[in-house]
Structures are given as structure tokens and as C-alpha cells.
Amino acid sequence: MSSTDRAIPVRKRPxxxxxxxxxxxxxxxxxxxxxxxCLTEVLPAGLLPAMSADLGVSESAxxxxxxxxxxxxxxxxxxxxxxxxxWPRRRLLLTAMAGFGLAxxxxxxxxxxxxxxxxxxxxxxxxxxxWALLAGYARxxxxxxxxxxxxxxxxxxxxxxxxxxxxxxxxxxxxxxxRTAFLAMTALTVVLLCWxxxxxxxxxxxxxxxxxPVARVLAIPGVLPVLAVTLLFVxxxxxxxxxxxxxxxxxxxxxxxxxxxxVFGLASLLSIWLVGALxxxxxxxxxxxxxxxxxGAAALLAVPAHSAALVYAAAALWGLGWGGTPTxxxxxxxxxxxGAEEDGPGGGAAEATQAWLVTLWNVATxxxxxxxxxxxxxxxTGALPWSVLAFLVPALAVAAGARRHGFPVRARTxxxxxxx
Numbered sequence: 001m002s003s004t005d006r007a008i009p010v011r012k013r014p015x016x017x018x019x020x021x022x023x024x025x026x027x028x029x030x031x032x033x034x035x036x037x038c039l040t041e042v043l044p045a046g047l048l049p050a051m052s053a054d055l056g057v058s059e060s061a062x063x064x065x066x067x068x069x070x071x072x073x074x075x076x077x078x079x080x081x082x083x084x085x086x087w088p089r090r091r092l093l094l095t096a097m098a099g100f101g102l103a104x105x106x107x108x109x110x111x112x113x114x115x116x117x118x119x120x121x122x123x124x125x126x127x128x129x130x131w132a133l134l135a136g137y138a139r140x141x142x143x144x145x146x147x148x149x150x151x152x153x154x155x156x157x158x159x160x161x162x163x164x165x166x167x168x169x170x171x172x173x174x175x176x177x178x179r180t181a182f183l184a185m186t187a188l189t190v191v192l193l194c195w196x197x198x199x200x201x202x203x204x205x206x207x208x209x210x211x212x213p214v215a216r217v218l219a220i221p222g223v224l225p226v227l228a229v230t231l232l233f234v235x236x237x238x239x240x241x242x243x244x245x246x247x248x249x250x251x252x253x254x255x256x257x258x259x260x261x262x263v264f265g266l267a268s269l270l271s272i273w274l275v276g277a278l279x280x281x282x283x284x285x286x287x288x289x290x291x292x293x294x295x296g297a298a299a300l301l302a303v304p305a306h307s308a309a310l311v312y313a314a315a316a317l318w319g320l321g322w323g324g325t326p327t328x329x330x331x332x333x334x335x336x337x338x339g340a341e342e343d344g345p346g347g348g349a350a351e352a353t354q355a356w357l358v359t360l361w362n363v364a365t366x367x368x369x370x371x372x373x374x375x376x377x378x379x380x381t382g383a384l385p386w387s388v389l390a391f392l393v394p395a396l397a398v399a400a401g402a403r404r405h406g407f408p409v410r411a412r413t414x415x416x417x418x419x420x
Contacts, residue, residue: 034134034154034156040182041070042161047181067369069127070366074362077128077358082355084205088203089133089137089203097192100130103122104119104182108179108183135155222405222407223337226336226353227356229287230333230361233364239384243381247384260311260315263319292396294322332406337353
């Protein structure tokens with residue numbers, strides 16, 4: 001046989017696996033749920049004068065509509081998450097958001113202060129149930145290597161609500177009526193219910209025998225450090241952020257609150273993008289850097305020689321540090337819960353851990369507002385930045401010390417054991 005008759009082997013190209021993509025329609029629906037619930041929690045802050053006049057109470061009493069929302073979450077997130085564990089996830093989310101929309105409708109139509117407080121409490125209960133569910137729901141929609149990115153998309157609604165939603169809601173309330181702002185929340189919730197029904201895949205609940213008791217998750221390695229960092233970090237952020245307007249007035253920038261918040265919001269959005277891109281292999285480093293950035297912002301605000309440049313620089317650092325923090329902490333909590341030996345990845349311990357995180361987050365929100373108010377009355381605005389540092393230093397120490405569990409040194413790996 002001649003050489004020309006020999007078959008020439010053809011070298012085949014290796015077949016590359018299809019690139020995994022995030023289910024964006026579903027994740028953006030979850031992000032919208034986060035946006036609406038977060039915005040509704042703080043919306044009264046921008047509408048206090050009009051609300052107090054209509055309800056016939058003082059502005060400080062009207063401000064308690066924010067407090068009762070946070071307290072309702074703190075008191076009910078854990079027991080409701082445990083009780084509703086057997087429910088299919090989509091039905092549970094739809095129920096929570098429907099109750100949330102109904103509560104906002106009652107708030108918009110109420111002329112009674114006690115009824116308004118009750119409606120805000122119901123809205124808080126529904127929001128807390130949704131928050132405890134959303135991060136785990138987002139993780140269940142993607143493979144393990146995309147958990148961090150999925151949570152980043154789902155939780156992007158938090159800084160968007162604070163940076164853009166609150167000013168927009170306040171503007172709507174001032175140009176139309178505060179009731180219109182709450183009715184707009186109801187209308188958006190109806191749209192969201194249709195969106196969830198059409199775009200978000202269902203996931204099964206967990207049978208009673210497979211659930212991890214909420215108290216037992218505290219014994220899982222890594223859970224307590226994550227919860228401790230959450231409590232300290234959110235306290236630090238809230239006690240200064242809540243009283244940013246008085247601080248800016250103190251340094252002669254009272255008319256620049258909207259611009260400072262815009263810088264904070266834009267930096268927060270950049271932070272979310274960076275965290276989403278890097279969290280799957282740099283969760284520990286990102287958490288430590290976030291703590292340092294917010295600490296650096298507080299140090300700039302504590303400088304006696306105040307200047308507009310320093311304040312804007314502090315706002316940018318604060319946003320860069322804070323924007324991705326909810327994603328970092330929710331992911332760390334989910335990873336710690338997934339590590340429970342009796343549950344394995346995706347087990348019920350992760351959801352119970354998220355419920356603890358949501359509870360402590362709102363305890364810290366309420367506590368930060370109270371502590372900031374006491375500091376403002378007792379020591380003045382100059383004490384706020386130093387108090388931020390007082391909470392962040394132990395938070396940084398706990399995160400740095402949780403090298404094996406909570407915020408481990410090792411990079412997260414793909415399910416097949418390879419590098420993500």
C-alpha cells in the first residue's frame with residue numbers, strides 16, 4: 001500500500017463545555033423583591049413631615065414606623081422561616097410578597113396612626129420572611145461555583161434602593177403625596193408577583209425531619225463568626241449613615257446631602273460589580289478589604305479639619321466598602337450553613353443561618369439608629385465616626401481570626417474539585 005493510500009489521522013478539537021450563565025430574569029426578579037422591601041423599610045424617613053401631619057402625630061412618632069418594621073423582622077424571621085420550611089420556595093415567596101403589597105396598601109390608605117403601625121409591622125414580617133429566603137433561593141438556581149455571583153445579583157437591590165430608590169420615592173411623595181409613594185410600592189409589587197410566577201423556577205421545601213433546628217445552627221463551625229461580623233458591621237454602618245444629614249450640617253455641607261449620597265450610591269454599585277466578579281475565590285480578602293475601606297472612610301470623617309473633598313472621598317470609600325458587604329455576609333453565612341455535616345450543600349442549615357443573619361441585621365439596624373441618636377444628643381456629631389471605628393475594629397479582628405471557618409483562607413473550589 002502506498003503512502004498516499006494511508007489514512008491520515010484527523011486531529012479533533014476538544015469539545016469545550018458550554019459556558020454556564022446566570023439565570024438573569026429569575027435573579028433580577030429576586031433583586032427587585034429585595035429592592036422593594038428595602039426601599040419600603042426606609043421610605044418614611046423621607047416623608048416624615050407629610051405623614052406626621054396626616055396621621056396627627058409628631059415626626060418622632062412617625063419615625064417609629066421604621067423602627068416597628070425592623071423590630072417585626074427581628075422578632076419573626078427565625079420562627080417563620082422554620083415554620084415555613086416545608087413550603088415550596090416560589091409559593092412562599094409569592095405569599096410573602098403578596099402580604100407585603102397588602103400591608104403597603106393599608107399604609108397608603110390609613111388615616112389612623114395605630115393602624116399604620118400595625119400595617120408596617122405586617123410589612124416587616126413579610127419582608128423578613130422574604131429576606132431569609134432570597135439568598136438561599138438565588139443559590140439554588142445556579143451551580144455551586146456561581147453561588148456568589150447569583151447572590152450578588154439578587155442582593156443588588158439593597159444599595160440601589162438606598163442610593164436611587166429613597167430619593168425617587170421621596171421626590172414622588174413630595175411632588176404628589178406620601179400616600180402615592182406607598183401605592184406605587186403596591187403597584188410594583190403586583191408587577192413583581194407576575195414576574196416571579198413567570199420567570200422564577202420553583203424549588204421544593206424541606207420535610208420536617210430534614211430541617212435543622214434554628215438553635216443548632218449556631219454550633220456549626222463558622223456560623224458564629226459570620227453572625228458576629230454582621231452584627232458589628234451593620235451597627236457601625238447604621239449609626240453613622242442614619243445621621244449623615246446632621247453630620248453634614250455640622251461640617252457646613254447641609255445642602256449637599258443628596259450629592260454625597262449619590263457618590264455613596266455610585267461607589268456601592270461599583271462595589272457590587274467587583275464583589276460579584278471576585279467573590280467565588282476571594283470572599284475572605286474582600287471581607288477584610290471592605291472593613292478597612294469603611295474604617296478608612298470613618299477616619300476621614302473624624303479628621304477635625306473638615307473639607308468637602310475629604311467628605312466626598314469618605315463617601316466613595318464608604319460605598320466601595322459597604323456596597324458588596326450584604327453579598328459577602330450572606331454568601332459567608334450560606335457557605336457556613338452548607339458545611340453542616342448533617343445537611344450537606346444546599347441543606348436546611350443554610351436557610352436557618354440566613355434567618356439568623358436577617359434577624360441580627362435588623363437588630364443591628366434598630367440598635368444602630370438608637371445608639372447613633374444617643375451619641376448625637378450626648379456627644380455631638382463628632383462622636384459618630386469614632387464610634388464606627390469602635391465597632392469595625394472588633395469586626396475586622398473576628399473576620400481575620402476566622403481562618404478555618406466563616407471566612408476561610410482557602411479559595412472556594414468548583415464542585416468537581418477544580419479551581420473555579
